[in-house]
Amino acid sequence: MRHLTLPLLLLLALVAVACGSTDDTSDAAATSTIAPTTVPSTTASTAEIATSAPPPVPDFFAEYEAAAAELPKAEYDRDLPPQPPDEPIGAYGYSRYVFTRSGDDVIPSLVEGPLGYQVRCQQEAQDCSYRELKALWESGETPPAYLGMDRATLGELVDQLDRVNAAISQYVDIGDACAAGFRKSTNQVANMGIHMIDGGASGFDPDRPQMVLFAQESGIGLGRDEIGDCAGGEWTGDDGYVPVGAVFNLALTEDHPEGFAGPIDNWHVHYNTCIGRADEAGSSLVNDPEVIGVAEGARASTSEAACRDRGGTFLPVIPNWMMHTYVADDFDAQSGVFSMFNPTVWPLSDADGLADERVIDPGADVTAAPIINFSFGEIRVGVGETVRFSNSDAVPHTVTAGSFLDPTGDFDSGVLGTGQAYDLSFDEPGEYALFCVLHPEMTATVVVE
Ligand SMILES: [Cu+2]
Secondary structure (H helix, E strand, O other): OOOOOHHHHHHHHHHHHHOOOOOOOOOOOOOOOOOOOOOOOOOOOHHHOOOOOOOOOOOHHHHHHHHHHOOOOOOOOOOOOOOOOOOOEOOOOOEOEEEEEEOOEEEEEEEEOOOOOEOOOOOOOOOOOHHHHHHHHHHOOOOOHHHOOOHHHHHHHHHHHHHHHHHHHOOOOHHHHHHOOOEEOOOOEOOOEEEEEOOOOOOOOOOOOOEEEEEOHHHOOOOOOOOOOEEOOEEOOOOOOEEEEEEEEEEOOOOOOOOOOOOOOOOEEEEEEEEEOOOHHHOOEOOOHHHHOOOOEEEEEOOHHHHHHOOOEEEEEOOEEEEEEOOOOOOOOOOOOOOOOOOOOOOOOOHHHHHHHOOOOOOOOEEEEEEEOOEOOOEEEOOOOEEEEEEOOOOOEOOEEEEOOEEEEEEEOOOEOOOOEEEEEOOOOEEEEEEOOOOOOOEEEEEEO
């Protein structure tokens, strides 16, 4: 550890940052003695909630794309628009630019996607998973317009994905990766897995991605130090961690990398990342303490000032194009082969129930706050009124008080699967910050009037 080269150091840093997670996703019991007060944690299933004639699903994808398209275009693909928006816009997996709020500032968090203002092929309704692309190729049919490629290109893409599949499938479990000289980078990140680095991989090579992701059911919630590690070429943790996907990391060139055939590979760049010590309640070890120099680390998108206030290490930009590639046979990502999150990797949610449960009518006495496309939306309630958060995404989320770098412990929903809900009410007017511990970029403020 004492002789790390700068490139490796950067790689470790970016892995920690780009794939951040928390150690504690446990179902913390809500307390009733704090202000704001939490209603007893009701993780009600949607089956118990009236769903008469649900309103049509809003097209958030189009809204995010339109908002991003209003921004002046940057000179290079990797760059941010020259005029930042006044308000947060976009969402992970849906828009080219994601801007989030950090204190009083609106800061860029992510640039993702190909050359337009959109992120391509990350909708469940589209045939963009590895299995679906393979089936389409084998069917002999003409690719649909949203794929933006002809049949020859589709064949090339499927061939590349088959090679990535073969590359990760040579490791039956995580011990094989240890034996091959891989190094652990993260704990088991929700809906991603443990990031294992192949230090010998360089450049874009479908036969050798920079990282292989491993996961198993009981790995969720274990800290980076608890989960196990490679020692002497052997895995010290539990058995059963299997490959669930790959990650590519390329040098941050000005323009989008060539990468896979066709236009659906959504490479991303992280901006305004803070790595640093979290409060005890928010402890997380996604970074490497010996590299970063803090005993406990956490990461989130924050302003530089907010990061310095927390004693964190601020990285204006992580110098890599990165992309997940979900090609494992038993972990087909319906959200798209190149999506950031994979709903089939633990913690699981009920993706099948999504179509019916996407919009939840909570009834007259409750204010609805559906979580859709990695966004909490805007939440305003009166004193004493109940706000019902309901997870309408294919992946789990949490509703947790404070922010990732400053969790207050006032309330915590625990992990909410698809269609699950969590009720909160507040005794005093004010603004109450919350975030998702599984996806710390997800933040919101409840305004209580
Ligand atoms: Cu989340």
